[in-house]
Amino acid sequence: SSELTQDPAVSVALGQTVRITCQGDSLRSYFASWYQQKPGQAPLLVIYDKNNRPSGIPDRFSGSSSGNTASLTITGAQAEDEADYYCNSRDRSGNPCVFGGGTKLTVL
Amino acid sequence: QVQLQQSGPGLVKPSQTLSLTCAVSGDSVSSNSAAWNWIRQSPSRGLEWLGRTYYRSNWYNDYAVSVKSRITINPDTSKNQFSLQLNSVTPEDTAVYYCARERGGSYFHWGQGTLVTVSS
Numbered sequence: 001s002s003e004l005t006q007d008p009a010v011s012v013a014l015g016q017t018v019r020i021t022c023q024g025d026s027l028r029s030y031f032a033s034w035y036q037q038k039p040g041q042a043p044l045l046v047i048y049d050k051n052n053r054p055s056g057i058p059d060r061f062s063g064s065s066s067g068n069t070a071s072l073t074i075t076g077a078q079a080e081d082e083a084d085y086y087c088n089s090r091d092r093s094g095n096p097c098v099f100g101g102g103t104k105l106t107v108l
Numbered sequence: 109q110v111q112l113q114q115s116g117p118g119l120v121k122p123s124q125t126l127s128l129t130c131a132v133s134g135d136s137v138s139s140n141s142a143a144w145n146w147i148r149q150s151p152s153r154g155l156e157w158l159g160r161t162y163y164r165s166n167w168y169n170d171y172a173v174s175v176k177s178r179i180t181i182n183p184d185t186s187k188n189q190f191s192l193q194l195n196s197v198t199p200e201d202t203a204v205y206y207c208a209r210e211r212g213g214s215y216f217h218w219g220q221g222t223l224v225t226v227s228s
Contacts, residue, residue, distance in 0.1 A: 003201070031213070032214070033213065033214040033215070041223050042218035042219065042220060043155070043206075043215070044204055044218075045214055045215060045216055045217060046123035048213075048214035048216075049212065049214065051155070084222060086154075086155055086205070087155075088155075088213075088214075089213070090213060095170075095171065095172055095173060096155060096157070096160065096170050096213070097145075097157035097213070098157065099154060099157065100154075101154050102154060102155070106172075107216070
């Protein structure tokens with residue numbers, strides 16, 4: 001089982017705001033990154049170092065962190081945001097990387 | 109613009125060795141600020157980090173505890189690429205394998221993915 005826990009599924013109405021969370025003890029010490037994955041595609045980095053967006057990622061994507069929880073917020077969700085979202089960070093077991101189990105976002 | 113292009117067989121027999129290559133363009137595998145990773149994804153295990161190689165005046169490797177006894181990741185500076193070898197595979201190793209360029213713990217660029225099936 002993953003050391004980073006995500007809700008399996010979340011839904012949001014078109015144009016509304018949704019928060020996707022990632023919980024884990026390592027998040028007290030390390031930033032989370034967030035990835036969007038659509039069917040048949042490789043993951044795409046959308047947030048890194050807690051709240052930085054790579055070039056080309058819309059500003060409706062933002063990140064935050066508090067205690068052992070990191071969050072990805074989509075403000076004004078669009079139909080094209082429907083995808084699986086994964087968090088990653090370092091872990092406490094000696095691996096440089098661990099991924100969350102993923103959250104399937106449905107835009108209604 | 110960084111691009112990663114994967115190559116390698118999609119079918120491997122049980123107990124044999126899985127071998128994949130990731131060719132890099134737009135950056136150097138000898139970069140002092142990047143690391144070169146292999147990550148796999150399966151329905152049962154989700155996204156699973158396998159290991160990485162990186163250059164910081166010397167070459168270093170880190171491997172996931174779960175595969176440490178079976179994995180080797182090597183850079184090939186002459187071809188600007190890096191490779192994955194996973195020995196003694198079982199059907200549990202069936203997955204989509206990705207190479208990825210990492211900076212600061214985040215994976216900015218990914219290969220296209222290779223579905224590797226372990227079956228006789």
